Amino acid sequence: MSTRVFEKWYREDRLPHIFCTGCGNGTVMNCAIKAVDTMQWEIDDTIFISGIGCSSRAPGYITTDSLHTTHGRALTFATGVKMANPDLNVVVFTGDGDLSAIGGNHFIHACRRNIDMTVICMNNMIYGMTGGQGSPCTPVGKISTTTPYGATEPTFDLAGLAVAAGANHVARWTSYHTKELTKAIETGLSTEGLSFIEAMVQCPTAYGRRNKLRTVTDMVEWMRTHSILLQKARRMEAEGKSIPEDFFTVGEFIHRQRPAMGVKR
Amino acid sequence: MQGNRACCEGALAAGCNFFGGYPITPSTEIAELMALKLPKTGGTFIQMEDELASMGSIIGASWTGARAMTATSGPGFSLMMENIGYAVMTETPCVVVNIQRGGPSTGQPTMSAQGDMMQCRFGSHGDMATIAVVPSTVQEMYELTAKAFNLADRFRVPTFVMSDETIGHMREKIVIPEKIDIVPRKPLEEGKLPFEADEDGVPGFAQFGSGHRVHVTGLTHDERGYPDTTDPDVHEKLVKRLYNKVESKRHEIADYDAVNTDAETVFITYGPCARTVRQVLHDHPNEEIGHLNLRIVWPFPEDTMKLFPNAKTFIVPELNLGQMVREVARHTTGEKVVSMPKIGGHIHTPDELYRAVEAEK
Secondary structure, three states: OOOOHHHHHHHHOOOOOOOOOOOHHHHHHHHHHHHHHHHOOHHHEEEEEEEEOOHHHHHHHEEEEEEEEEEEHHHHHHHHHHHHHOOOEEEEEEEEHHHHHHOOHHHHHHHHHHEEEEEEEEEEOOOOOOOOEEEEEEEEOOOOOOOOOOOOOOOOOOHHHHHHHHHOOEEEEOOOOOHHHHHHHHHHHOOOOOOEEEEEOOOOOHHHHHOOOOOOHHHHHHHHHHEEEEEHHHHHHHHHOOOOOOOEEEEEEEOOOOEEOOOOO | OOOOHHHHHHHHHHHOOOEEEEEOOOOOOHHHHHHHHHHOOEEEEOOOOOOHHHHHHHHHHHHOOEEEEEEEHHHHHHHHHHHHHHHHHHOOOEEEEEEEOOOOOEEEEEOOOOOOOOHHOOOOOOOOOOOEEOOHHHHHHHHHHHHHHHHHHOOOOEEEEEEHHHHHHEEEEOOOOOOOOOOOOOOOOOOOOOOOOOOOOOOOOOOOOOOOEEEEEEOOOOOOOOOOOOOOHHHHHHHOOOOOOOOOOHHHHHOOOOOOOOOOOOEEEOHHHHOOOOOHHOOOOOOOOOEEEEEEOOOOHHHHHOOOOOOOEEEEOOOOOHHHHHHHOEEEEEEEEEEOOOOOOOOOOOHHHHHHHHHOO
């Protein structure tokens, strides 16, 4: 069986990649490429854009035109590309720190404008590239190099933020749920307006190592067992049942047709 | 016509078709007019959420081939610094207009200043070279804004229109040229790598969507555009090329007026201070006072000072505590340099400047 699928989308001369052994980013990249390929988008009409961080290295391994920009600002560059030439397909890779800390303002405004692009956030709950500092998505109590006694700040619900800010399509899955993730991205690519896909990913090197999830499988297993379907969570809520604090919801948060900007002419 | 309007008209004449900006006094009229005019010419206006975003948007637009511009003033200019460095590193042509006001910080939003002259040259981190034009009249605002687009495209470098509140809000009669020369950026030739420079140090442009499949990164990169952040040679070669492609052409880029070149006392100006000097020369026609007005200050054209072979004193009036005067001083060959700083929002009076001439007698 060949494992070299969607080969034409990757820059082989850029290998080896910088992702650590067991990193979840490659899985998300593959899901995204599979979705793009399913859409039958042309390589020369597709632009991948990113900010700074592990996730943001992804466009550098993809064959298309790509912009690896400044920390937190990917969406501003993407806005310029898409508004100047709506005929291009735009996909943004970002991470939890890039998107919600330094880039938080650009995130909500891109959702509000509802520009026709797909934003995929690889949320590893940590600043991985720089060695594991806490991010706005590091869960309370978890250890990072800047939260050595456990994180104390409440986290951002990125999907919830995107819904509130106006994105047309919002979903959250994990690197364990590859089929669902791929489908969600594909729906995002085919939805006019801004689609936000949050992909929870394992970071065994910078996060798991300090938080009793030392192996890759430990972290993937944690995501499997701690994710709860949105419908089930809503049902439980209606029934007055409480959802454990360290659980997170997965599924499609919204799919709607608010007026969009930068749609193909 | 108002100076800020002349800026828009010059940009549109030069083919500007993308404006991403955030309103800020005293540059706001530029955003307002672009919002009014660009949609009618098939261009795109977008009001971004801040100046970090404005700068990002014009860089993104530029990679699709757009002639892209933003306009701001001091506080916004400070926010743009990060992505200005990105534009330098990725060789993205773009025009940034700074209608300067009094600083630091929020300072004097409605008053004139030239306090950002060093910031446009050294404000973003790392070694770099950029281009800055400075108009002293509304006519020059029109012409130099248009010229800025050609310079940005030719050198693939962010180009600044470093004007100020005085010129931005001044109304003067201007003559709109019948035609503005538009020199588009040269495209990447087949067989060349996307960041492989031609003889002039500037690579051909691999526009997004044109099939070149270019990877653009602010990291140190090789000629393919691929990151290579630990090889000292790759970094040195890249940054020196980015620097030299502009600095080595500074005499060719130079744009200036030199009046009374036999004079012993010479004013060196840029922007609104030139107006006061012109008044002094008008009021004292027999005094043989020299005047060098620079319309492009970065890269600094030090050879223009040699146009005054008899010069004994260079007087440099500026609307700051003395910024470009240091650039003048480091290129003198024995001449005395007199700094005439002025801050607070008003330009020098002719009397103030003439007294400085008399002091040199």
